[in-house]
Amino acid sequence: MNENKKTPEFKASEEGLIFEISKEGRRGYCIAPSELDRDPSATIPKRYLRQEPLPLPQTSEPDVVRHFTRLASLNYSKDGGFYPLGSCTMKYNPKAYEYIASYANFEDTHPYQPEETCQGNLEILYEMEQFLAEISGMDAVSLAPAAGAHGELTGMLIIRAYHLSKGNLRTKVLIPDTAHGTNPASTAICGYKVVEIKSDKNGMINPNDVERLVDEETAAIMITNPNTLGIFEAHIDEIADIIHKKGGLVYMDGANLNAIMGISRPGDFGVDVMHFNLHKTFATPHGGGGPGSGPVGVKKELEPFLPIPRIAKESEGFRFIYDRPLSIGRVKTFYGNFSVILRAYAYIREMGGEGLRLASEMAVLNSNYIRSKLKNHYHQSYTTDTLHECVFSDKYQQQYGVKTLDIAKRLMDYGLHPPTIYFPLIVHGAIMIEPTETESKDACDEFINAMISIAKECEAAPEIVKGAPYTTPRRRLDEAGAVREPRLKW
Numbered sequence: 001m002n003e004n005k006k007t008p009e010f011k012a013s014e015e016g017l018i019f020e021i022s023k024e025g026r027r028g029y030c031i032a033p034s035e036l037d038r039d040p041s042a043t044i045p046k047r048y049l050r051q052e053p054l055p056l057p058q059t060s061e062p063d064v065v066r067h068f069t070r071l072a073s074l075n076y077s078k079d080g081g082f083y084p085l086g087s088c089t090m091k092y093n094p095k096a097y098e099y100i101a102s103y104a105n106f107e108d109t110h111p112y113q114p115e116e117t118c119q120g121n122l123e124i125l126y127e128m129e130q131f132l133a134e135i136s137g138m139d140a141v142s143l144a145p146a147a148g149a150h151g152e153l154t155g156m157l158i159i160r161a162y163h164l165s166k167g168n169l170r171t172k173v174l175i176p177d178t179a180h181g182t183n184p185a186s187t188a189i190c191g192y193k194v195v196e197i198k199s200d201k202n203g204m205i206n207p208n209d210v211e212r213l214v215d216e217e218t219a220a221i222m223i224t225n226p227n228t229l230g231i232f233e234a235h236i237d238e239i240a241d242i243i244h245k246k247g248g249l250v251y252m253d254g255a256n257l258n259a260i261m262g263i264s265r266p267g268d269f270g271v272d273v274m275h276f277n278l279h280k281t282f283a284t285p286h287g288g289g290g291p292g293s294g295p296v297g298v299k300k301e302l303e304p305f306l307p308i309p310r311i312a313k314e315s316e317g318f319r320f321i322y323d324r325p326l327s328i329g330r331v332k333t334f335y336g337n338f339s340v341i342l343r344a345y346a347y348i349r350e351m352g353g354e355g356l357r358l359a360s361e362m363a364v365l366n367s368n369y370i371r372s373k374l375k376n377h378y379h380q381s382y383t384t385d386t387l388h389e390c391v392f393s394d395k396y397q398q399q400y401g402v403k404t405l406d407i408a409k410r411l412m413d414y415g416l417h418p419p420t421i422y423f424p425l426i427v428h429g430a431i432m433i434e435p436t437e438t439e440s441k442d443a444c445d446e447f448i449n450a451m452i453s454i455a456k457e458c459e460a461a462p463e464i465v466k467g468a469p470y471t472t473p474r475r476r477l478d479e480a481g482a483v484r485e486p487r488l489k490w
């Protein structure tokens, strides 16, 4: 692979804007000359007619198709290759669910349609709530939130409403230092102060620390289990007891549910509120900013606070219920991202309970296979057993002047998407790998071999790794600059 270190002279992948291929007079359609001669003001009042022509690119149909096909080929996707982004659970999405989601019966329903005319859709939503409740051990589920972070916000609003109903809002929420950034953000938006819990040397929360930090002002603990090191919080039930004794609630960030489906249930280990990331755990499209779905599950006592509407099954059929005085209100127009929920529903129906459990077991197996093959080449800050993802760092490579970013960029020259880097924050130079269950041993081996080869390059020729990538249309981008000063116009 070392021969890849030079940039090719000619880059077929260099693609400009469509305006750059515009040529005066080219068009992608034919209109009969007699039609073109017609005076538009005969049908449209003159004051609505544009005075100047629209400044659109002038291109033929093949020009347009080729332009966008070339652009699409620059996009790395799960359909194109291994995508080991830790914490993100980049599963392959079976095409059958896309087909189901495109059924006219689903696609053509209008959200304002009378309930009696879309009973099938409501039945799917109702059943989906039951499935998620069963998988998680929670008592009631709302499918309304549109993403994980939105689920967190909804869950925290429920916790807030619960404490308010008891007469004291309380002021703070305990969050481990391994948490995803959205956890403290959602908490802060709800007006709570975030109190950080430090992980112990095993990469877990120690019940003694929780005992020391919790008091009557603690509204909740917000915990991710397994956590973002891929480690199952072994003391979770003890921690839940400590929080409950002080009148607080246990929120679980369920983004990592793919590690424990059909094996252990948050509702059984003391969780009161949690969110699911359907787009991570249940094979629905994911990435590029959406769409997502972040249902929230709660224990019975919190059910009255769930967002409206709720779906009820009554003798005459399914209907939405809005009259719920304790509800936190609406969090989303209509009832969640239906087409995403639909794909997740199809996935759960196809997999069944045993299939979901097998998926988790395979995800854990793949991650542990990669971990055991890489542990002699990359440093691990925590040696505790891990589930579906594993975290390394650049500690061994630092002596050659190579950093995690360099390793990630070099992986692109091997045709692979880099893992998540520099997260979780408690691991300096973190490299966080999550293969998911849909990867074969061959795919895992290809990734392992690339990582080992890069580790060897770091020793033998670190400057190659530090200069990577060489094979991509652009080399090192100023990512922060692109965010701060985006150039959106040519």
Ligand SMILES: *Cc1c(COP(=O)(O)O)cnc(C)c1O
Residues within 6 Å of the ligand: 087, 088, 147, 148, 149, 150, 180, 182, 183, 224, 228, 253, 255, 256, 277, 292, 294
């Ligand atoms: C992805 C993720 C979130 C946020 O979920 P979104 O659907 O991206 O909003 C929260 N916590 C963890 C641990 C995650 O991995």
